[in-house]
Amino acid sequence: MPVTKKVVKKTKAATGAKEFRKNKAASGGDRLDVIFIGPLLFVPTNASGNVTDVEVFSPANGHPMGAVFIPGVFYADSEIDGPGSERWPDLESFTLLDPHSYALNLTQATPSKKNRPAPFPVSAIPDTNHKVKPGRNLRTDWEIAITIRGQLAGWTSHRLVQSREGVYLGSDAPTSAFVAGAQRLTYHSVTGAEFSGISSAAKEYLRSNISNGGTLIVLGEVPYQSTLLHERKAVDSLAKLAGLDLHLISTASTASRARVTNHITLCFHSIVLA
Numbered sequence: 001m002p003v004t005k006k007v008v009k010k011t012k013a014a015t016g017a018k019e020f021r022k023n024k025a026a027s028g029g030d031r032l033d034v035i036f037i038g039p040l041l042f043v044p045t046n047a048s049g050n051v052t053d054v055e056v057f058s059p060a061n062g063h064p065m066g067a068v069f070i071p072g073v074f075y076a077d078s079e080i081d082g083p084g085s086e087r088w089p090d091l092e093s094f095t096l097l098d099p100h101s102y103a104l105n106l107t108q109a110t111p112s113k114k115n116r117p118a119p120f121p122v123s124a125i126p127d128t129n130h131k132v133k134p135g136r137n138l139r140t141d142w143e144i145a146i147t148i149r150g151q152l153a154g155w156t157s158h159r160l161v162q163s164r165e166g167v168y169l170g171s172d173a174p175t176s177a178f179v180a181g182a183q184r185l186t187y188h189s190v191t192g193a194e195f196s197g198i199s200s201a202a203k204e205y206l207r208s209n210i211s212n213g214g215t216l217i218v219l220g221e222v223p224y225q226s227t228l229l230h231e232r233k234a235v236d237s238l239a240k241l242a243g244l245d246l247h248l249i250s251t252a253s254t255a256s257r258a259r260v261t262n263h264i265t266l267c268f269h270s271i272v273l274a
Contacts, residue, residue: 030213032106032190033074034148037159037182038063038220039234041142041242042272046134050119051152054185056218058144059237063221065144066094067198070217071209080158080182094219095202099143104216106150107192117188120152125274128157130174134273136243146218154186161269168235170245179269238271 036042041057058065068089079085111117125131157180168174193210195203206216228248235248 030188030190030211031074032187032193032210032213033215034104034185034187035075035080035182035215035217036185036220036270037218038065038270039238040183040220040270041138041238042183042270042274043134043138044122044125044272044274046122046274049123050121051125051155052149054148054152056146056148057138057142057241058220059234059241060141060143061234061237063143063234065097065218065220066091067097067202067216067218068094069202069206069209069214071212071214073215074213075215077156077158080184081160089217091219094217095199097144097198097218100197101145102147102195102197104146104148104150105194105196106148106187106190107194108151108187109189109191111189117151117153120155122274125155125272126157126180127176128160128178128180129176130163130179130269130271131176131274132172132242132244132271139241139243141237141241148185150187150190152185153188154184156184156186158182158184159269167248167250169247169249170239172239172244172246181269183270183272242271242273244271 036056039059039061041059043055043057044051045053045055070089073087075085075087079087159181160178161181163174163176163179190210190213193206195206198206228250232248235246238244239246
């Protein structure tokens with residue numbers, strides 16, 4: 001993952017540093033945000049009603065995926081929801097992820113018993129998501145799998161799209177009022193991070209800079225102007241992976257579709273097995 005100093009404008013760096021100090025003080029230790037964007041399948045491990053590990057799968061849909069770690073920088077909700085943010089990294093800064101499994105193993109400081117945070121409950125995963133009850137056998141039709149091992153402190157969902165009638169077909173069609181295209185997982189008191197599976201240079205960059213905290217962004221697809229056929233393939237591949245009865249029959253209208261040369265929304269939202 002390359003150095004991203006050129007990505008963040010100098011006028012914004014002070015803002016990011018100030019926000020980092022504020023977040024660091026609030027969390028009682030170093031904070032890591034992991035932002036996933038795109039048509040991905042989230043499978044949190046449920047241990048007595050609490051989230052332990054989180055597995056994220058990219059279905060076999062041909063989407064190139066990339067990742068970048070930005071030390072000392074955190075993004076407000078509005079910046080995640082609006083990809084036109086000046087502080088958002090350029091696509092050239094992302095490292096391509098090859099099609100295989102990865103593991104992000106976090107080392108976290110152990111707070112005193114008095115200050116120890118409560119486990120993160122599965123029920124706290126935002127309802128503004130396309131949720132499907134777990135229990136089905138996952139298929140092998142995935143290209144990239146990322147497992148995060150660490151004590152989860154927060155989960156927020158972004159880039160919401162209203163779920164309307166006539167877009168999806170099948171018994172597993174979303175029943176929530178909204179679906180989300182981006183997920184932010186937050187971890188506190190992070191003192192070390194080992195990202196197994198990525199290149200040696202990217203692994204060392206994360207390891208050397210994790211003491212500053214920051215944001216790891218995993219982009220599920222490179223932006224482009226999509227077609228209905230492409231979006232149907234994305235839905236079909238994700239449904240096949242999770243064993244769902246789900247089909248796309250129409251394209252949701254968004255303001256960005258008028259921008260023929262700039263596709264800022266994604267071809268499909270994420271699904272959470274919870």
